[in-house]
Amino acid sequence: MPSAHFDWDETKDAANQAKHHVSFSDAQAAFVDPHRVIARDLGHSESEERFYCFGKVHGGVLTVRFTYRDELIRIIGAGYWRKGKAIYDKENRLHG
Numbered sequence: 001m002p003s004a005h006f007d008w009d010e011t012k013d014a015a016n017q018a019k020h021h022v023s024f025s026d027a028q029a030a031f032v033d034p035h036r037v038i039a040r041d042l043g044h045s046e047s048e049e050r051f052y053c054f055g056k057v058h059g060g061v062l063t064v065r066f067t068y069r070d071e072l073i074r075i076i077g078a079g080y081w082r083k084g085k086a087i088y089d090k091e092n093r094l095h096g
Contacts, residue, residue, distance in 0.1 A: 030055030
């Protein structure tokens with residue numbers, strides 16, 4: 001697992017697992033991918049700055065929405081979405 005420290009809301013984690021079949025514990029693995037892509041989440045950065053991490057996990061590209069709080073990476077949501085895969089593939093073609 002990554003050396004960074006992670007945090008999340010247990011209720012949101014359970015809801016995310018029910019809706020997207022991804023636990024926040026498993027979502028941490030996206031940050032370990034050496035080809036991960038980090039992008040600002042401009043659509044949800046209202047009271048705090050939020051980001052996306054796109055990284056390969058279990059053979060697919062996982063999108064993880066997160067923020068930084070008190071030197072922790074706080075996971076807000078995660079799922080396997082086509083748009084995240086497209087961004088990951090595009091960035092790795094450009095820089096790979």
